[in-house]
Amino acid sequence: MKKVYTRPKTLKEAHFHYCPGCGHGIINRLLMEVVDEMDLREKAICVAPAGCGMLLYNYFDIDTLESAHGRGAAVATGIKRVRPENLVFSYQGDGDLAAIGTAEGFHAANRGEPISVIFVNNGVYGMTGGQMAPTTLTDQVTTTTPLGRDPILAGHPVKICEVFAMLDGTVYLERVTVNNPAAVLKAKKAIKKAFQCQLDGKGFSLVEILSPCPTNWKMGPVEACRWIDEVMTKQFPLGVVKEVS
Amino acid sequence: MSGNAALGEAAVLSGCTCYFGYPITPQNELTEYMAKRMGELGRVFIQSESEIAAINMVLGASVAGARAMTSSSSPGMSLKQEGISYLAADELPAVVVDMVRGGPGMGNISPAQSDYLQATRGGGHGDYKTIVLAPGSVQELTEVVPLAFDLADQYRNPVIILGDGMLGQMMEPVSFENIKPPKEYPKDYILTGAKGRPARMVRSLLFDTKEEEEHNWKLVRKYQRMEQNEVRYETFMADDAEMIVVAYGIGARIVRGAIKRLRQENMKVGMLRPITAWPFPAAPLQELANTVHDFFVFEMSAGQMIEDVKLALAGKGRIHFYGRPGGVIPTPVELYRIIGRHYYMAARRKQQ
Structure with a gap:
């Protein structure tokens, strides 16, 4: 019988702590699939965030540093400048990159640091219990926007890819999702491309991944995946936002 | 030579390969000196977007195995405290310079000694300590800088150089002859890519309170060793x-x-x-x-x-x-x- 799928070698045999239907598990697995396929285990250094993704070092069998909330791009900059031959990527949530760490992400992008940012956008602060994130959609209900996000009081969803696209240092920015098998394959391709950009020394690359958070969206996993298609992608359109050849 | 420039040259001679800084008076001469010297030597210099970014770049460089330094003055030091706490928790070496100025708040740009408690009590959140070296002359700066890098590596802990605006900006004759070539320290904790070895992780999150308590006592024992061996006066x-x-x-x-x-x-x-x-x-x-x-x-x-x-x-x-x-x-x-x-x-x- 032909083996069609197996656990990536660099994904440890541990149980994910993620909630049922969460996108982090898929994204973690995709990253390690890419690390395996591009033979990067001995080159990769991951910068983990604060937030739901912070325990990824329990799953990744690669060198990992856990950064302070929001500082991933600055820490990755320090590592990459010392070890330009390594593959350095940060894994950051929306609160991490689009709120508390916007300055660090923005300026790393502007300097064109040849690092890759895996930006997980699920529109809420997951780990702290579902508060409004900078990427929370207009009218979306969270624990701190009980009547829905009112742009007049709470601003608008932050579009990191579109903002970073205006910076000359960025070479590859793509928004993907992981809510169906075809989308997962596209997300994997995007991660590969981002890593390749870095290995080629082109500059700053970022993959924004719209990721379901059924627990904090108060939805079932299937409904959450559908909501990404029907609502989330309307405010966060999928696709390549910038690619410099 | 100004104290700030002398400090920079002493750091260069002490094997500092990475400098990250954000402009603030009265320590700008140091950042400017490093911009020039590190460039000449092909070492790493970044003018960061903030003090917070600078200290986190130091953390990244340190975990990658480099001798890294940042510098600031009082208001900027307040911003660096988050990163210093993480450096202490992660047990990573780093040298942080504070050319103290008048405060609180914006204060002024005159020399002051009002950051003593911030420097000697850890300064950021959590139970931790940093070694604090307080030189009194430009010549002494050249003595404490190599010492700071050595102590940071020896104990895997951030070391603060506590100066002030006068020390940074006054001009004095200075000799660097006392600085020996930097020593090599075993660095079996750094991240290099897991080539031919198990993957490493550097973290400060310890959800298990027992584990966190053990980590704290381990740090305390290290601080006790510092108290026994590193008192200088x-x-x-x-x-x-x-x-x-x-x-x-x-x-x-x-x-x-x-x-x-x-x-x-x-x-x-x-x-x-x-x-x-x-x-x-x-x-x-x-x-x-x-x-x-x-x-x-x-x-x-x-x-x-x-x-x-x-x-x-x-x-x-x-x-x-x-x-x-x-x-x-x-x-x-x-x-x-x-x-x-x-x-x-x-x-x-x-x-x-």
């Missing part, structure tokens, strides 16, 4: 002194001038100058208290180091205090008058 005319002035950094430099005048009038005043503000030289101070009753604390602050003097003396003797906060630099004559008056009153009390 200097005494000046202390042998026959009847009053001991405790002052550090540029404050001690001014006191020295005052003591010389006081001695001309046969007032037996000496000085103990902590070179490590932490670990504080408590034991030598206690020993002096066996023969000396009067201690005089001078600081360019409203009184911060005096807490350590009180803790060290534990009720023994009498503590006098004179402070000039707000970036004011007193003259040796001013200190001569104040210390002299206290000395005279103390002598009268003894006669009564």
